[in-house]
Amino acid sequence: xxxxxxxxxxxxxxxxxxxxxxxxxxxxxxxxxxxxxxxxxxxxxxxxxxxxxxxxxxxxxxxxxxxxxxxxxxxxxxxxxxxxxxxxxxxxxxxxxxxxxxxxxxxxxxxxxxxxxxxxxxxxxxxxxxxxxxxxxxxxxxxxxxxxxxxxxxxxxxxxxxxxxxxxxxxxxxxxxxxxxxxxxxxxxxxxxxxxxxxxxxxxxxxxxxxxxxxxxxxxxxxxxxxxxxxxxxxxxxxxxxxxxxxxxxxxxxxxxxxxxxxxxxxxxxxxxxxxxxxxxxxxxxxxxxxxxxxxxxxxxxxxxxxxxxxxxxxxxxxxxxxxxxxxxxxxxx
Numbered sequence: 001x002x003x004x005x006x007x008x009x010x011x012x013x014x015x016x017x018x019x020x021x022x023x024x025x026x027x028x029x030x031x032x033x034x035x036x037x038x039x040x041x042x043x044x045x046x047x048x049x050x051x052x053x054x055x056x057x058x059x060x061x062x063x064x065x066x067x068x069x070x071x072x073x074x075x076x077x078x079x080x081x082x083x084x085x086x087x088x089x090x091x092x093x094x095x096x097x098x099x100x101x102x103x104x105x106x107x108x109x110x111x112x113x114x115x116x117x118x119x120x121x122x123x124x125x126x127x128x129x130x131x132x133x134x135x136x137x138x139x140x141x142x143x144x145x146x147x148x149x150x151x152x153x154x155x156x157x158x159x160x161x162x163x164x165x166x167x168x169x170x171x172x173x174x175x176x177x178x179x180x181x182x183x184x185x186x187x188x189x190x191x192x193x194x195x196x197x198x199x200x201x202x203x204x205x206x207x208x209x210x211x212x213x214x215x216x217x218x219x220x221x222x223x224x225x226x227x228x229x230x231x232x233x234x235x236x237x238x239x240x241x242x243x244x245x246x247x248x249x250x251x252x253x254x255x256x257x258x259x260x261x262x263x264x265x266x267x268x269x270x271x272x273x274x275x276x277x278x279x280x281x282x283x284x285x286x287x288x289x290x291x292x293x294x295x296x297x298x299x300x301x302x303x304x305x306x307x308x309x310x311x312x313x314x315x316x317x318x319x320x321x322x323x324x325x326x327x328x329x330x331x332x333x334x
Contacts, residue, residue, distance in 0.1 A: 060086030067098035105131035280306030
């Protein structure tokens with residue numbers, strides 16, 4: 001997308017925001033299937049924006065970087081936060097290096113992990129990144145390597161938890177400084193509990209009319225904070241053993257520099273088997289060696305499939321539905 005096209009998208013959203021309709025259209029990210037259009041209430045978007053601005057202490061005149069697609073809730077909410085809090089918006093067309101042309105750091109930025117990772121590889125961009133006063137990262141998992149690179153940043157760096165239905169995030173966790181944590185802290189008006197299946201249930205009356213039963217398998221601690229173990233629909237049932245894709249990926253990323261993705265394929269004997277996707281330019285022998293050494297036997301992939309690129313959604317999340325199709329349709333030998 002060009003900068004001109006992005007500015008046109010921004011103008012179109014602002015016109016939609018200013019019309020007399022009480023709702024706007026957004027699309028889900030499509031991480032587990034086809035992206036779906038949803039209508040969301042403007043007043044609830046404003047309420048969510050105020051929660052974030054109050055939590056972070058953003059004030060009128062602060063600058064905000066907009067570098068996410070505007071068809072998704074994350075991009076729209078950056079604009080709404082700017083409108084609600086009087087922030088100065090800096091629009092940059094969504095790309096892998098949104099900081100490359102900036103001369104100074106914005107006060108606030110919302111980015112996906114891929115954008116943060118790319119920015120860390122370029123000294124000039126890393127300097128800008130380190131000087132963002134409030135950096136929130138969402139839209140995908142933050143692996144151990146990336147988290148380690150951020151832990152000594154001088155300003156606030158947060159991982160977000162939320163979804164389209166909660167109008168962006170409803171909880172944050174610190175990735176740097178003394179407050180670094182694996183546990184998300186919900187906003188004050190948000191209440192959480194677990195379903196019988198162990199999935200997170202969210203009650204956020206300011207942004208959602210009804211309780212939201214998620215597909216995220218979670219733990220809640222005594223302080224009312226939570227952490228996500230994975231998604232219910234990302235569970236592989238292999239011979240009666242339940243394996244969480246995200247947990248396998250997280251463990252492997254501690255020992256691999258190669259990007260990988262875990263998925264599943266139907267199997268006559270086990271019902272499902274673990275499958276690992278990797279870029280075809282990489283040497284699979286090294287990946288196999290790490291899997292055999294570091295993973296429990298029942299977590300180890302039964303198949304390794306090379307791909308041109310790992311399937312990702314428009315918001316930078318693993319495209320789990322496409323990954324399953326690749327595994328199902330591949331005739332790659334064991």
